[in-house]
Amino acid sequence: MSDEVMVVIEIQNETITTSSKIAISVAKQLSKEKNIRLTAILMGEKADTHAKEVFAFGIEHAYLVKHPELNNYRTLPYTKAVTEVINQKSPTVVIFGGSSTGNDLAPRVAARLKKGLTTHVLEASWNGDKLAVKKAWYQDKLMATFEYTQEPPFLMATSPLAAAAPEPQEGLEGTTEELQVELNENDLVEEIVGFHLHKKEVDISNAKLIVSAGRGAGSPDGLKKVFELAEILGGEVGASRAIVDAGWISYDHEVGQTGATVAPDVYIACGISGAIQHIAGMKKSKNIIVINTDPEAPFWDYAHYGIVGDMHKIIPILIKKFKKD
Numbered sequence: 001m002s003d004e005v006m007v008v009i010e011i012q013n014e015t016i017t018t019s020s021k022i023a024i025s026v027a028k029q030l031s032k033e034k035n036i037r038l039t040a041i042l043m044g045e046k047a048d049t050h051a052k053e054v055f056a057f058g059i060e061h062a063y064l065v066k067h068p069e070l071n072n073y074r075t076l077p078y079t080k081a082v083t084e085v086i087n088q089k090s091p092t093v094v095i096f097g098g099s100s101t102g103n104d105l106a107p108r109v110a111a112r113l114k115k116g117l118t119t120h121v122l123e124a125s126w127n128g129d130k131l132a133v134k135k136a137w138y139q140d141k142l143m144a145t146f147e148y149t150q151e152p153p154f155l156m157a158t159s160p161l162a163a164a165a166p167e168p169q170e171g172l173e174g175t176t177e178e179l180q181v182e183l184n185e186n187d188l189v190e191e192i193v194g195f196h197l198h199k200k201e202v203d204i205s206n207a208k209l210i211v212s213a214g215r216g217a218g219s220p221d222g223l224k225k226v227f228e229l230a231e232i233l234g235g236e237v238g239a240s241r242a243i244v245d246a247g248w249i250s251y252d253h254e255v256g257q258t259g260a261t262v263a264p265d266v267y268i269a270c271g272i273s274g275a276i277q278h279i280a281g282m283k284k285s286k287n288i289i290v291i292n293t294d295p296e297a298p299f300w301d302y303a304h305y306g307i308v309g310d311m312h313k314i315i316p317i318l319i320k321k322f323k324k325d
């Protein structure tokens with residue numbers, strides 16, 4: 001076994017994904033606490049280029065698997081490559097990002113290694129030589145702590161809420177090591193025939209201010225004022241799943257368990273009841289303002305400020321007020 005914390009890096013559209021950066025943040029903290037090496041696996045023919053990028057985030061050593069069949073993610077060849085690197089290098093900890101790719105790959109790798117895996121990890125810490133991780137259970141009603149009882153490698157996939165993505169630092173350098181992985185026809189059963197890039201209407205995940213609407217908007221027409229308020233305040237529009245499912249607004253706006261996870265400075269929830277699945281996606285917002293006719297709506301449990309009343313009357317008043325200022 002080599003004493004290292006290894007991060008499996010995911011590349012999308014030629015850049016390191018935010019979920020991989022979050023995984024690096026968690027890995028960095030674990031490697032620092034134990035003073036052990038921070039490493040990464042990079043796949044595909046451009047692995048060299050991306051190695052330079054990960055060094056700027058504090059990775060000290062990068063394993064490069066520059067196989068052309070690994071240029072784009074496919075479950076089986078990636079599973080083989082990552083499993084082989086882990087088998088060759090025997091790291092203490094392996095961390096995957098909590099994206100759909102990471103959550104697809106990590107269980108496969110864990111199964112091949114016959115190791116346990118924790119996903120959606122919010123916190124990780126050492127307890128001597130044991131590793132303990134925390135994750136939320138039962139729609140965030142319970143924080144559960146797990147300790148790995150098997151021998152390393154300890155495998156985990158991080159939650160998007162585990163940490164902030166690290167800022168790149170100038171002057172940091174690392175070393176690379178090229179590793180060979182044999183891929184055979186059993187690993188290459190899927191063929192990528194083309195890509196169709198879905199251009200998002202809006203990316204609310206990094207918005208600093210979100211005005212979000214729910215069924216209380218009444219109709220697609222009722223959303224017009226919500227868009228106007230968001231524009232005046234320089235923010236984006238969020239939505240509950242109810243109105244996405246109703247076809248009033250596109251999925252790109254959805255906040256929650258099956259939508260985007262957001263943590264803006266200000267989240268204004270208009271006509272949204274505050275179902276736990278919605279709250280799961282926005283509860284890290286710094287200031288939560290609720291506008292709801294029902295003083296008993298669950299959202300009030302999370303509100304810092306709010307107005308009990310009709311959003312169709314309140315939003316025009318806010319628009320008037322902020323237009324003036």
Ligand SMILES: Cc1cc2nc3c(=O)[nH]c(=O)nc-3n(C[C@H](O)[C@H](O)[C@H](O)COP(=O)(O)OP(=O)(O)OC[C@H]3O[C@@H](n4cnc5c(N)ncnc54)[C@H](O)[C@@H]3O)c2cc1C
Nearest residue numbers: 214215216240241242256257258271272273277278293311
């Ligand atoms: C597996 C699963 C995953 C889910 N994932 C998500 C998710 O990711 N995101 C999500 O949002 N939901 C999700 N849901 C759905 C969730 O459970 C709720 O059904 C949904 O969030 C309700 O949307 P809503 O608050 O807009 O509607 P409602 O529950 O109908 O609430 C409308 C609210 O508007 C208020 N209101 C009505 N009129 C006005 C008015 N004129 N002015 C002000 N307030 C008014 C009402 O008092 C009420 O509180 C999921 C459900 C399941 C089962």
